[in-house]
Amino acid sequence: MASRVQSVERAAAILQVLAVEDAPTGLGELAAALGLAKATTHGLVQTLRDVGFVDQDAESGGYLIGAGLLELGSRSVDLNELRSQALNWTDALAARSRQAAHVAVYTSGEVLIAHHVFRPDSSVQQVQTGTTHPLHATALGKVLLAYDPRAVRALGAGPLESFTYRTVTDRSRLLRDLADVRDLGWAAAVEEHHPEQAGIAAPVRDRTGQVIAAVGIKGPVDALCDARHRPRTALATLVVQTGRSISREFGHGRVP
Amino acid sequence: MASRVQSVERAAAILQVLAVEDAPTGLGELAAALGLAKATTHGLVQTLRDVGFVDQDAESGGYLIGAGLLELGSRSVDLNELRSQALNWTDALAARSRQAAHVAVYTSGEVLIAHHVFRPDSSVQQVQTGTTHPLHATALGKVLLAYDPRAVRALGAGPLESFTYRTVTDRSRLLRDLADVRDLGWAAAVEEHHPEQAGIAAPVRDRTGQVIAAVGIKGPVDALCDARHRPRTALATLVVQTGRSISREFGHGRVP
DNA sequence: GTGCGCGTTCGGCATCGCCGAACGCTTGGG
DNA sequence: CCCAAGCGTTCGGCGATGCCGAACGCGCAC
Structure with missing residues (x-):
C-alpha cells in the first residue's frame, strides 16, 4: 500500500x-x-x-x-496535420464561394491562421498563413471564442479593442453573439475588423467532439452579405459543410 | 516570497x-x-x-x-433552479407537442430526470422525476453524451446494454450518432429504450455556453416520427427552441 | 525455465512542508 | 485622523513526511 x-x-x-x-x-x-x-x-x-x-x-x-x-482538458491540434486534413476542403470552399478561405486555431489569446487559400481571381493577395488576428472582431475568432473557455478568459474584463465603427466592443454584446454562434453553429463578422470586409466561419471538431479549429471565408461585404448586410445563408451553409468535412478527417462522426 | x-x-x-x-x-x-x-x-x-x-x-x-x-471543469446545476427555470417552457413544450416533456441532467453515468410534464391527455402516466435512464439509449442521454466528456468516459469500453432490437450497442455507431447530435444541435432515439416509443432532445446551456442539461419529449413512434421512422423536424425545431429558451433563463445569450 | 519489464511495497533518513508569529496594506468606523 | 480588523504574504525553525534504493510479485516472451 x-x-x-x-x-x-x-x-x-x-x-x-x-x-x-x-x-x-x-x-x-x-x-x-x-x-x-x-x-x-x-x-x-x-x-x-x-x-x-x-x-x-x-x-x-x-x-x-x-x-x-x-x-x-484542451487538445492542441498539430498545425501540419490540420493543414493536410483541411487542404482539399478549403480549396473546394474557396472555389465554390469564390472567396479567400482560412483555417485557424486559438493560440495565446489570438486567432492564428494555420492555412490560407487565395481568393480564386487575379487580385493581388498577401499570404495570411502564420498571421494572427483579434478573437472578438473576426468570424474565425468568434467560433473559437464560442467553444473554448480559454479564449473567453483571454479576453479579460475590460473593453474590447475597436477596429472599425462596427466592431463589437461591448463584452455583453459579444457574449450574446457567442451564444448565437452556438445556437446556429456558425459565426459572422461584418465590417468588424476591416471596413467593407466580412467573414463567415464554422467549427472544426476532433473525434471526441471538441472544437479544435475554425474554418471560414472572407471577402467584400457585397459578396458575403445580402442587401441588408446580413450574411448569405447559402455561403454559411457551405462553410458549415466544410467544417463538418474537415471534422470527419479528424474522426468526428466517422467509424474508426 | x-x-x-x-x-x-x-x-x-x-x-x-x-x-x-x-x-x-x-x-x-x-x-x-x-x-x-x-x-x-x-x-x-x-x-x-x-x-x-x-x-x-x-x-x-x-x-x-x-x-x-x-x-x-464541469458545473453542476442546482436541480431546483433547473426546475424553476424550465417550468414554463416545458409546460408549453408538452402542450404544443402534445407529448410528455422532460428535463434531465448527467449524474453518475446516467440520465437523471429533473423535471417531468405529463402528456396533456387523459392517459394514465407515472411520475418520472427522480428516475434514471441509460445514457446511450435515450435522446436525452445522447445530448448529454454529445457535450459532456464525463458521460462518454462513463460508458466504458465494452459493449452497450441492449433494451430493444433497435438499441445501438456498437460503441462506434453511437459515437457517430453523437457527432450527428453536435452537427444538428439535437438528438433522437427511436425505439432504442422502449418498443414503440421515441424521444427527441436538445441541449440546455448555461451563460458560459456549457451544456448543463437536456430537454426533450417522449411519446409513441407514430406521433414523433414520420412514415419512415425519422423524427419529425417540426417537433425537433420545437424542442431546440425550448432548449434555447431555457438556456436564456440561465443567461445564455442574454445581457446580464 | 529464465530474464526482463511492469507496477507495487517497505523501511529508514534527511529534507522539505508546516506552523506560529509577524509584516504591510486596505478599509471602515469612531 | 487614528485605530482596529481583516486581508494576503513572509520568515525561521522543527519534526513529520516525502523520497529513495532495494526488493517484491506478476506476466510475457524467448
Missing part, C-alpha cells in the same frame, strides 16, 4: 473548493475549508498558481481555477 | 505529461519524464488516482487523466 502524499491531497482539495465557486475565494476562507493554517494554505495555493492551475484575482487577491487547468 | 511545495509541483508535472497523451502512460515512462525514482513517482500518481485526478487502466496498469479532473 503506497503512502499518500499529503500535500498533493491538500492541493487537490484546494482545487475542488475553488471549482465550486464562480467568484474568487479568499485565503482565509480556503484555509478554513481545509482546516489548515493560513501560511500552509498560502504555500500550497501559490504553488498551484505558479503551475497555472490557479489564477489570482488582481483586485481582491482571491483565488480561482486557473487557465492552466483548462489547458489540461 | 513563499516557498514552493515541491511535491505539488511534481504532481502538476505528472498531470501535464498525462494530458499530452491519449493512451495510458506507464509508470517507468512517467518517472523518466520527471527524472524521479519510480517509487517516488508511484506515490505521487497513486495519490492523484485516489483524489480522482488520474485514472488507471485496468489492463495495462498505465495512467491517464482522470474523470475527477474533468469534474473540475
Whole structure:
C-alpha cells in the first residue's frame, strides 16, 4: 500500500473548493475549508498558481481555477496535420464561394491562421498563413471564442479593442453573439475588423467532439452579405459543410 | 516570497505529461519524464488516482487523466433552479407537442430526470422525476453524451446494454450518432429504450455556453416520427427552441 | 525455465512542508 | 485622523513526511 502524499491531497482539495465557486475565494476562507493554517494554505495555493492551475484575482487577491487547468482538458491540434486534413476542403470552399478561405486555431489569446487559400481571381493577395488576428472582431475568432473557455478568459474584463465603427466592443454584446454562434453553429463578422470586409466561419471538431479549429471565408461585404448586410445563408451553409468535412478527417462522426 | 511545495509541483508535472497523451502512460515512462525514482513517482500518481485526478487502466496498469479532473471543469446545476427555470417552457413544450416533456441532467453515468410534464391527455402516466435512464439509449442521454466528456468516459469500453432490437450497442455507431447530435444541435432515439416509443432532445446551456442539461419529449413512434421512422423536424425545431429558451433563463445569450 | 519489464511495497533518513508569529496594506468606523 | 480588523504574504525553525534504493510479485516472451 503506497503512502499518500499529503500535500498533493491538500492541493487537490484546494482545487475542488475553488471549482465550486464562480467568484474568487479568499485565503482565509480556503484555509478554513481545509482546516489548515493560513501560511500552509498560502504555500500550497501559490504553488498551484505558479503551475497555472490557479489564477489570482488582481483586485481582491482571491483565488480561482486557473487557465492552466483548462489547458489540461484542451487538445492542441498539430498545425501540419490540420493543414493536410483541411487542404482539399478549403480549396473546394474557396472555389465554390469564390472567396479567400482560412483555417485557424486559438493560440495565446489570438486567432492564428494555420492555412490560407487565395481568393480564386487575379487580385493581388498577401499570404495570411502564420498571421494572427483579434478573437472578438473576426468570424474565425468568434467560433473559437464560442467553444473554448480559454479564449473567453483571454479576453479579460475590460473593453474590447475597436477596429472599425462596427466592431463589437461591448463584452455583453459579444457574449450574446457567442451564444448565437452556438445556437446556429456558425459565426459572422461584418465590417468588424476591416471596413467593407466580412467573414463567415464554422467549427472544426476532433473525434471526441471538441472544437479544435475554425474554418471560414472572407471577402467584400457585397459578396458575403445580402442587401441588408446580413450574411448569405447559402455561403454559411457551405462553410458549415466544410467544417463538418474537415471534422470527419479528424474522426468526428466517422467509424474508426 | 513563499516557498514552493515541491511535491505539488511534481504532481502538476505528472498531470501535464498525462494530458499530452491519449493512451495510458506507464509508470517507468512517467518517472523518466520527471527524472524521479519510480517509487517516488508511484506515490505521487497513486495519490492523484485516489483524489480522482488520474485514472488507471485496468489492463495495462498505465495512467491517464482522470474523470475527477474533468469534474473540475464541469458545473453542476442546482436541480431546483433547473426546475424553476424550465417550468414554463416545458409546460408549453408538452402542450404544443402534445407529448410528455422532460428535463434531465448527467449524474453518475446516467440520465437523471429533473423535471417531468405529463402528456396533456387523459392517459394514465407515472411520475418520472427522480428516475434514471441509460445514457446511450435515450435522446436525452445522447445530448448529454454529445457535450459532456464525463458521460462518454462513463460508458466504458465494452459493449452497450441492449433494451430493444433497435438499441445501438456498437460503441462506434453511437459515437457517430453523437457527432450527428453536435452537427444538428439535437438528438433522437427511436425505439432504442422502449418498443414503440421515441424521444427527441436538445441541449440546455448555461451563460458560459456549457451544456448543463437536456430537454426533450417522449411519446409513441407514430406521433414523433414520420412514415419512415425519422423524427419529425417540426417537433425537433420545437424542442431546440425550448432548449434555447431555457438556456436564456440561465443567461445564455442574454445581457446580464 | 529464465530474464526482463511492469507496477507495487517497505523501511529508514534527511529534507522539505508546516506552523506560529509577524509584516504591510486596505478599509471602515469612531 | 487614528485605530482596529481583516486581508494576503513572509520568515525561521522543527519534526513529520516525502523520497529513495532495494526488493517484491506478476506476466510475457524467448
